[in-house]
Amino acid sequence: LIGLIGVCGNGVVLSVIYRSRKTKKSRLHNAFVVNQTALDLVSSVFLAMTFIYKMAPTAHMEGSPGLVLCICLEGEGLLWIFLSASAFSLMSLTFERYIKIVFPIRHHNSFTDAKKAVLLAMSWLVPFFWLLAFILVATKTKDGKCYYQRYGHMLWTLKKRNSQVAENQQSGGNVSKAQVNIIKTMVLVSACFAILWAPAQLYYFAYIIGLYNGEYLSSAYYIFNIICFTNSVINPFIYAMKIAEFREMVLVMF
Template identity: 25%
Template structure:
């Protein structure tokens, strides 16, 4: 997440090549996540609860990357190709509140993290509490949960609407960043760090730990009982799926950590603040690198699916090549079976 927009009252100047790289990253992310949606919705054997949740995650990541493209082309001084200034004052208010304020960026970032939490929750119930899966995770309840996730994501991002206002200058869209109260950046920094980063990572890490413990116990029990190969294959398939989702979580932690630490340290100080580094040119480039890593998390998920998710690779071949015929080996598709 770009923190220099909050820390500096001027348009960010991070270098033309850096800005172009960020825009290119957004384009790749949009195309990759769009491909995930296309493959899962197109191929019938991928139509199940977990994959539908992956589509919802891909939509959040795709919108986040799309916002990155518009921010680069419209807002960043070094590579913007559209000098957009709304003609009406109401248009200026809407533009400034939603785009330069980073409201949309944060809302979509929340949605991405919390949708991954929903996927983790679905796998947790399916593996740790399989007998309760059908009763607890009905289609209606999951739709309500997804709707709540999106509502909460936009609700938690509301404070960023109050960081910038429309400009009275007819040639300028937005005024300088202003906080309604000196404690505002401190409270926003604490709240954002806890709710957008620490909370989802803690919940998902705990859930995956419980899932791994359960899967190891099931595999050990099946070995001791000399269970049928189909039952053991089910456990192995679940382990592979959880391994793929754990990699997704690990990528999120690695790619988000530096950006959130920088955000936490710099948002809690005022502009003259205790940390002079936050207002330096070096920090602007460091922030740009962190921002690239942050958005790369939304780009890398389709790549992880391609290398780690066998069913997605099969679906990709079917979706992209009409002449491809999957060889039927008479095995049951057990990779996503909840029980």
């Protein structure tokens, strides 16, 4: 259900972005926002696919097709790769916004399209190859069954920059009201990411250092994972709440 809501919500955001690019009425077509939305959409697709499959999993896995199925769906490999890629993308988005607000001249002169393209590409490629290496080692099929080792993910805590936005405005910085609103929106996106990912990461950390000695796949594990999954769903609602032009474009679409 969370995955399907995420597919619908992020699909609407991408549709709004496409329309706004044609009409040139929105700042939402920033490449980093597009990238974040696309990754949240893909994460939602694999979230839905993974748990729809788990409702009626393949009973017997054999050969290469069985291993691929074990890695991609049974072991939740692609789901966690794209959830992690979404986290990388959010780091890139926050970094780009930070440079634009705190160092606007440097951003204008040095933050070229090529550098943006590298950051965007890294948000897809780094999590994929980094986590794939662990997944391939930790996942296998034996006697027609899928065996996989759960793996953890890094939590990036993204610092709020409201004070810098205010200082830039007071010092005559080149920050418009619309840009400030976008920054506040991205701060809220970052804060929600930290809040929603924190329980699962703290639980995993407590487990690996021995503070928690119970069964790892406990009820708390599944509850914290569900909270983490909602991060792929929440951003469209944040855009609808904080950005008036986004609401206007949605109303035009429907």
